[in-house]
Amino acid sequence: MDLQQEQQQWWARWQEGRIGFHLPEVNPLLIRHVHALATETHPNETSCILVPLCGKSKDLIWLQSYFHQVIGVELVPQAVKAFFEENQITPTHSLRDPFATYQHGNLALLQGDIFQMSSKHLEDQPIRTVFDRASLIALPNELRKNYVALLRSLVSPNTKLLLVTLAYEDGVISGPPHSVPENEIFDLFAFATNIELLEKQDILPESPNFQKAGLRWAYEAVYLITFP
Ligand SMILES: C[S@@+](CC[C@H](N)C(=O)[O-])C[C@H]1O[C@@H](n2cnc3c(N)ncnc32)[C@H](O)[C@@H]1O
Secondary structure, three states: OOHHHHHHHHHHHHHHOOOOOOOOOOOHHHHHHHHHHOOOOOOOOOOEEEEEOOOOOOHHHHHOOOOOEEEEEEOOHHHHHHHHHHOOOOOEEEEEOOEEEEEEOOEEEEEOOHHHOOHHHHOOOOEEEEEEEOOHHHOOHHHHHHHHHHHHHHEEEEEEEEEEEEEEOOOOOOOOOOOOOHHHHHHHOOOOOEEEEEEEEEOHHHOHHHHHHOOOOEEEEEEEEEOO
16 A cells, blocks of 8 residues: 555545544543653753644643643644544644644644654754654554654654554454554664653453454553653
């Protein structure tokens, strides 16, 4: 599947309401581990968190009270529209070419393909923290390396990434979500100064779809990754 088809799939998913990944509440793993993202404060800089492939996640709202600036990036306009409507927010609209940008308070939501993003779209906001929940695992194998390289190009030294991933038995289902096991995480982030597994949880008991598909094991894992 090429990149264009890959992206069309996401448009179709949002249009058809196939968004089982969306949680009605703030992600409990974020609440539990947000403190791990605390970084040194840098004089004259505000703390800014990047939330790549953010969907219409409630996490964006919750993060607004923890960080001076929250920047979400989402491909599908319908997801962005739903986010603002469901949270009864009326944003202002501008263009950070090629991203349609929606701003409200300390939240900026950039609608477009994250692979088009460069540091100029951050408008001088240094990124020191990133929250990735189901973003890396939304991407097929051939894009995951590019995604990690992109993150690396966007963030400041010593950035901390809170990463929530999934791994499951090979060869039974095809993603997304894709299975990204621990050894792949260590390969992808081999350049990191630290990779810490914060939590690993068997999710088969609460995943009827995975059980129906015949998967014998599946777990969610949370990592704290420190960039050089
Ligand atoms: C599995 S969902 C996760 C959403 C969110 N992180 C959450 O926890 O609900 C992945 C999201 O990434 C978006 N997406 C896929 N490819 C993208 C790309 N190239 N650029 C930006 N967003 C993308 C999809 O539309 C989808 O909303």
